[in-house]
Amino acid sequence: MTNAPVIVWFRNDLRLADHAALHAAVDSGRPVLPVYILDDTADRWAMGDASRWWLHHSLAALAQALTGVGSHLTLRRGDSVATITEIARKTGAAEIFTGGSADPGARQVNQEAVKALDGKLRQMRTTxxxxxxxxxxxxxxxxxxxxxxxxxxxxxxxxxxxLPAPDKIPTADAPKSDRLEDWNLLPTKPDWAAGLRDTxxxxxxxxxxxxxxxxxxxxxxxxxxxxxxxxxxxxxxxxxxxxxxxxxxxxxxxxxxxxxxxxxxxxxxxxxxxxxxxxxxxxxPGLPDAPLRLEFERMPWRNDKPGRVAWQKGRTGVPIVDAGMRQLWQTGWMHNRVRMIVASFLVKHLMIPWQDGEAWFWDTLVDADLASNAGNWQWVAGCGADAAPYFRIFNPILQSRKFDADGDYIRHFVPELDRLGPRHIHAPWEAPAEALANAGVTLGKTYPNPIVDLAIGRARALEAYGQIRSRA
Ligand SMILES: Cc1cc2nc3c(=O)[nH]c(=O)nc-3n(C[C@H](O)[C@H](O)[C@H](O)COP(=O)(O)OP(=O)(O)OC[C@H]3O[C@@H](n4cnc5c(N)ncnc54)[C@H](O)[C@@H]3O)c2cc1C
The missing domain is CATH 1.25.40.80 (Serine Threonine Protein Phosphatase 5, Tetratricopeptide repeat)
Structure with a gap:
């Protein structure tokens, strides 16, 4: 078939510029069929809610950009390999161009697709x-x-x-497409995405x-x-x-x-x-699930549900931790310094498994990324390849005083403390009763007491880390 189209199968590369797969497809001189497949069939590491919100808007933007260069984005939902194979068969596609990825799930999909598509899949580096x-x-x-x-x-x-973005993409006859709205990627009730839209x-x-x-x-x-x-x-x-x-x-x-x-x-x-x-x-490939340092399999992690929930909700009583967790909930993003502080607090002061923190970030971050999330959680927990030494336990109060000296970040995300001055805002439980009363803060009522004594939490973590090391 001389006029057989080629497919560009978009993955986490939702752009027109510097897109090796799109470039190769246009260069082939054949009609080009851009496709995106939403695959919800994989149960492990399925996309979190914040990422789904982003994906919706990103696909809408991509579809519009493609229309601007004379093309059209076909959307399909289903098992990736079965769907791409079906589209390729129905359209008689000569080749399918797509991006490669470090993500083990995507790598497996590509391997299976190579077989299912009789070697017509071309993988290019796009990420x-x-x-x-x-x-x-x-x-x-x-x-x-x-x-x-x-x-x-x-x-x-x-x-x-x-690579430059194409000025014009030769159109192919597009197969039936889903409607983006029908994928229900956006929250309905409650609509938690107002902060994301503003940011x-x-x-x-x-x-x-x-x-x-x-x-x-x-x-x-x-x-x-x-x-x-x-x-x-x-x-x-x-x-x-x-x-x-x-x-x-x-x-x-x-x-x-x-x-x-x-x-x-x-x-x-x-x-x-x-x-x-x-x-x-x-x-x-096991990085998201298992520690790279095997002795960490023996870590006596605590099954502390109330601690985990307080951490997720930004109600630990440690202001810099709560500010970070609320920034995450409100905007879908958290500053890197604060990510390190909240992660260290979870795995060290609370001794809750790093995988629990990783899973919460996965669901709530708009930048949730399998490699960066897992790599950084393992780094903070001390079980990664190039990890922070186990005895490095961030003191959240010192971090807070150093990097948010005036307390402006805390004040923004923890408004119930906004009348506390820089001297007391980092550790309100150490503030004199009068300072708290003047700021309208009643610990345990308007703002929680710390859920862990920081010195005790630190000592407990050091002991546990020392133990698994000595038995390594
Ligand atoms: C516990 C924990 C979990 C994290 N999870 C993620 C995640 O799921 N997705 C994610 O993209 N980043 C993650 N990071 C890394 C980092 O916090 C963010 O990449 C960074 O905060 C993004 O903000 P920025 O774009 O303003 O960064 P900038 O400082 O402007 O840096 C530019 C870019 O460099 C990359 N980058 C910077 N720092 C890191 C880092 N430590 N690791 C990997 N890439 C980095 C990012 O792509 C970032 O956009 C995590 C960090 C920690 C401590």
Whole structure:
């Protein structure tokens, strides 16, 4: 069939620019059929609610962008392999172009699709800077420590230049498409997404606008501002990157068009953390479920349901932890410094399994990413390949005083403490009764008492960590 179409099967790469699969499809000279499949059949790591909200808007933006270049997005819901095979058969597609991924579920789908499609599936790199197998040690082993990994990436001299977005996509006869609205990706009752709508503009255009604003105004201050959650000091590009509305390759090259300096260097190093996590997942498909350090299988985790619920709801009585957890609930995102604080508090002070925290983040983050989420939770818990040493237990009060010195971040997300001054807001239980009364705070009533004594929680964690180490 000379006029047989080719399919572009979009995954977490919902953009037109720097899209190797789309580029190859247009280059083939054949009519192009863009497709997205929502696969709810996988029960493990099915997309969380915040991600579904984002996906809805991102697909709407992609569909509009495709219409702008003369094309049309076909939406289908169902088992990925069965659905893509059916579309390919019905349309007589000559080839199917799609993105590769470090995600074990997506890798399995691609492997099965290669077989089901008689080898017509072409996998291209659309999500990472480099192919994971191209960054290896001199002996060919996978990297397990970030710094040598990042240095090896930098030694490659950067990724190739991004591919341009097509001006025009030759249209193919589209098969029947689902209606996006019928997928019910958005919350109905209760509508918890107001904070998300106020904070984000999903889609490729939103991603480019946020990147340009950050590079113009944020990059220079990034080294100083990035650790202070009350400042808009980081790019907030993580959900755009996760859904592939902008590629790391584009970001790398856009950043390099800006003046060299510490800000640019640090930002690139953060992008390499993302790459490192993807690389870890590629080489350790069990990363989201099991600790990389096997002695952690013996950790005496606590089954503390009330503690877990208080943590999820931002009602632990430790203000910086509660502020972070409420930022997550309200906006679908949390500042990186605070992610480390709340995660350390959960796994160390409360000794609740890191997988519980990982699962809550998975459901509530708009940037929920299998590799970055698992990699960072394992890092904080101390059981990852390149983990924080087990005795490093963040003191949430010292962290709070250092990185939110005036308490502005706490005040924003924990308004019941907004009349407490910088001296007492970080640890209200240490404040004199008069200061609390003047600020209208009654502990245990208007704001909780801490659910754990921080010194006792720390000692308990150190003992447990010491025990599993000594038996390693
Ligand atoms: C417990 C825990 C769980 C996390 N879960 C996720 C997750 O599910 N998805 C996710 O994208 N990030 C996760 N992170 C990493 C990090 O917190 C976010 O990537 C970052 O806060 C996003 O904000 P930003 O875009 O403003 O970052 P910036 O500081 O502007 O950094 C730019 C980009 O670099 C990447 N990056 C920065 N820090 C990290 C890091 N530590 N690990 C991996 N990539 C990084 C992100 O893609 C980010 O968008 C987690 C961190 C912790 C401690």
């Amino acid at each position: 990472t800077l480099f192919h994971p197998d191209s960054v290896r040690t001199k002996t060919g082993a996978a990297y397990s420590v970030y710094t040598p990994f990042a240095n090896a990436c930098l030694a490659l001299g950067g990724p190739k230049l991004p 984000w503009t999903p889609g490729e255009a939103g991603a480019i606008a946020r990147t340009e604003a950050f590079l113009a105004h944020g990059l220079t201050h990034y080294p100083d501002a990035r650790d202070h959650p009350a400042d808009d000091g980081t790019s907030m590009l993580s959900p755009h990157l996760h859904f592939g509305e902008i590629s790391g390759v584009q970001l790398w090259h856009m950043a390099h068009r800006h003046q060299a300096g510490k800000g640019r260097e640090m930002f690139i190093r953060e992008l390499l953390w993302r790459e490192f996590c993807a690389n870890l997942l590629w080489n350790n």
